[in-house]
Amino acid sequence: MKGFACFTVICLVCPMKARPREVLRRRLSFRGIYRRKKKMYKVLLADDEGLVRELLKKNLELSGLPVRVVATAGNGREALQKAEELRPDIVIADIVMPFMNGLEFLGQLQKKNLAVKTLIISGYDEFEYAQKAISLGVSEYLLKPFLPQELFAAVRKIIDRLEQKEEMTANPDAETANGQETGQTETADRKDRQAVRAVRAAQAYIKEHLQDGRLSIDETAEVVHFSVSYLRQIFKEVTGDNFNEYLIRQRMEKAAELLGTTSLKIQEIAEACGYDDQRYFASSFKKQYGCTPTKFKTDRRNE
Structure with a gap:
């Protein structure tokens, strides 16, 4: 039986007598600094369990991260079709799905040169799954059951990489001027990703x-x-x-x-x-x- 991801619903309660500035501070604390950034990253969710898809969607909406779930899919074939149509920035997919599993789906994304960051979730602990996902360049890998905070942390890491890439593309002069610093940051980031993948x-x-x-x-x-x-x-x-x-x-x-x-x-x-x-x-x-x-x-x- 597939593992099941357990999620909690996050609620924000502000006292009626709180001063406006204090209310604003609490809201920003809950939502995080990402809410101040204008760009919203498009997310595609792929899982064959409808309840899991709904929980993932609700938790991401409450996370305060700059993400917007643009579509969900119940199998790998449907996910690939929607990925080609909507061009999401981030794909969150289960490994085990009908018609086309998550690893086959990742392979198709690579073949079609779809520039997308991927987060794989799985209730299966077999080492070969993790090893195959790593070889396909998966950005993050989570084993079920996991907490919402673990999901948020994984998505946040992906967002950081997307933002860093965008900054480098938008400001090539700054990249040249700060080439050494940027190179050091990229090297550190690669090492961090490598470490997480090795531990998973x-x-x-x-x-x-x-x-x-x-x-x-x-x-x-x-x-x-x-x-x-x-x-x-x-x-x-x-x-x-x-x-x-x-x-x-x-x-x-x-x-x-x-x-x-x-x-x-x-x-x-x-x-x-x-x-x-x-x-x-x-x-x-x-x-x-x-x-x-x-x-x-x-x-x-x-x-």
């Missing part, structure tokens, strides 16, 4: 190999083609967790899911999550959830 690929690989008790940062770094020291550094910067913290949390989340939805024995669940020692597994689980796996399973059955 690493996350996908981790989730696909949680049952492997020998899974390590050394193995993961080799798979994503980066040094161990570099992956360790960027993993912490991008996720906020070090590699082992992230790995343990993912294993515990998988364990909780299996405890609540299957009839597997505790030892079987431990092994499915990469633990040979049931006692060590139980200790790790209790640190994460505050109770033993057995009690967690019993509580879920009684709900």
